[in-house]
Amino acid sequence: MNEHDFLFLARRFEEHRTHLTAVAYRMLGSLTDAEDAVQESWLRLARTTGDDRAADIDNLGGWLTTVVGRVCLDMLRSRRTRREDPLDARLPDPVVSDDGADPAHQAVLADSVGLALLVVLESLKPAERLAFVLHDLFGMPFEQIAPIMDRTPVAARKLASRARRRVQGAAPTPDPDPAAQRRVVDAFLAAARGGDLTALLAVLDPDVTLRADTGKALPGGMRVLRGAQAVAGQLATFQRMATVSTTRPALVNGAAGLVNTIDGTLISVMGFTVADGRILEIDILSDPDRLARLDLAGLER
Missing domain, CATH: 1.20.140.160 (PhyR, sigma-like (SL) domain)
Structure with a gap:
């Protein structure tokens, strides 16, 4: 040739x-x-x-x-x-882009490939x-x-x-309205920052699932919590995340999410599955090795 x-x-x-x-x-x-x-x-x-x-x-x-x-x-x-x-040993890699961007520019951001489905x-x-x-x-x-x-x-x-x-x-079906998803995630963030347990429980579905993947950074790697009371029990962790780090909105696999950084270093990506105005799933990737490989070129600095 x-x-x-x-x-x-x-x-x-x-x-x-x-x-x-x-x-x-x-x-x-x-x-x-x-x-x-x-x-x-x-x-x-x-x-x-x-x-x-x-x-x-x-x-x-x-x-x-x-x-x-x-x-x-x-x-x-x-x-x-x-x-x-x-x-159940690890979360799929999230695809992160700017919350104001049109996700159609990346085929991997189609709504059929949300983290919940993956x-x-x-x-x-x-x-x-x-x-x-x-x-x-x-x-x-x-x-x-x-x-x-x-x-x-x-x-x-x-x-x-x-x-x-x-x-x-x-695999739950998320609310199709991005603005509605963002309002719920914003309410979650406000409750976390204020340490408001009542407000946090108000945005969590009774059967909410939280998956936190720390990789090899902490013993256990993947942690799974189920139920609003168990997830709300992490309020102190959510509050520390929301106040110590710089938290900003992002699209995570085409759905409303959050990106957390400290001094410009990415420390976690949070994906949310919102249905009927409440959070059904929270997926948190905080594995430093995998975070370092994520392409955040589509995210405004």
Whole structure:
């Protein structure tokens, strides 16, 4: 392959990068791993073209999506084999942007990929996750999904159906109005700053879930609290966060969230799932290693 052909191929690949990243992020819940999966799809495309088999690729977008799906499936299976990511052990990577920005500029910020959904996807088996993500979120037919996992289309359909039942029963549907979400999150922040327990309980759903991922910074890593009383019991921690750090609004996976910094250093990202005017889920990432890798280029300084 000469230089002209290589550059032409690279341009064609870049036309699909955003879509491929969105697929990989939904599959893996990790921005770094998603980038690695997309890069691997490029390497496989380059090798295929170098072997003069590119003429067999009639639909480049479909071919690349299939490749990324297979790479992600292998990565998910490898995680389970090595037991590096046990269920509920870590939060998915949040995608953060400016609260006033239009999230449409990043495909990974679509409302169908909120943190609440990603957390549920983490609990699925690799093949279930693949079938659900590719079919339900990207509309790929089961006839194309089945060969990726070496299953029949009927088997792939059953896997997606099983995953769908899990998702529908566990992933809450957030309020669609961003302004309404922001009002509730602002009320949470005001209650935290004022140390107002009554005001805090007023914005929490009785069945609220809080997940706090500190990574290796603290023993235990992932902490999960359920119920308004248990979450409100963290008021002192919320108040310390709101008064010691600089807290500002942001979009976290397309929903109202908060970013907390101290002297310009990111210390936590908070994502909220708001439904019917109350907070159903709070997801807090304070793992220093993962925070350091987040791209906050879309966040105004």
